[in-house]
Amino acid sequence: MENPGSFRIFCLETATAVLLASVFSFALFNGVPQVPTLTPGAADARYFKSFDTFYPFYLQEHTHDTSRLLHFGGTACCLLVCLLNQPHKAVGVFSFGGLMGLVASRLCTGMPEAPAYEAFAALGGLLVACQMFYFPMRALVLCLVCGYGAAWAGHFYFEKNQPATFTYPVWSFAGDVHLFFDMVSEYSTRGLAK
Numbered sequence: 802m803e804n805p806g807s808f809r810i811f812c813l814e815t816a817t818a819v820l821l822a823s824v825f826s827f828a829l830f831n832g833v834p835q836v837p838t839l840t841p842g843a844a845d846a847r848y849f850k851s852f853d854t855f856y857p858f859y860l861q862e863h864t865h866d867t868s869r870l871l872h873f874g875g876t877a878c879c880l881l882v883c884l885l886n887q888p889h890k891a892v893g894v895f896s897f898g899g900l901m902g903l904v905a906s907r908l909c910t911g912m913p914e915a916p917a918y919e920a921f922a923a924l925g926g927l928l929v930a931c932q933m934f935y936f937p938m939r940a941l942v943l944c945l946v947c948g949y950g951a952a953w954a955g956h957f958y959f960e961k962n963q964p965a966t967f968t969y970p971v972w973s974f975a976g977d978v979h980l981f982f983d984m985v986s987e988y989s990t991r992g993l994a995k
Contacts, residue, residue, distance in 0.1 A: 901926025
């Protein structure tokens with residue numbers, strides 16, 4: 802029989818991961834209160850207040866079928882790495898990173914360097930969460946390289962546009978995951994219809 806202490810730790814880690822995922826999902830879909838900026842007129846004309854307003858823009862940037870397949874493959878590879886490396890911890894790691902990036906995006910609205918601050922906050926959140934959850938760093942690096950490598954190849958070679966990650970890092974990450982599940986559900990719906 803396994804040590805009861807390790808089962809309690811597993812339950813605590815899983816509960817923390819679910820809580821972080823819930824907070825991240827709520828903040829992503831309902832918005833985080835925006836902090837007033839020092840330069841209110843400098844806000845990006847394409848600032849999105851919610852994921853619902855961002856996702857149509859995201860889909861416009863992903864019209865090429867090969868690019869979508871590369872995004873799907875990159876996200877699938879990332880999910881596979883997470884499933885093979887303690888999935889209950891991966892949920893907490895990516896939720897914490899996303900939450901940190903989302904908070905940074907609200908704090909930096911209107912600043913020209915906002916995407917960089919958002920990306921660094923999200924990456925810093927991922928690194929901190931890896932330490933908090935004892936998630937393998939090699940798995941995180943593999944996720945980022947596979948996921949973003951495939952997606953960026955789709956943008957640079959097929960879409961011929963700049964990845965949304967460079968301007969909207971957290972929204973783009975959420976868009977990648979949403980597109981993945983949209984494609985899975987579309988495929989399964991087509992399969993059921995036959």
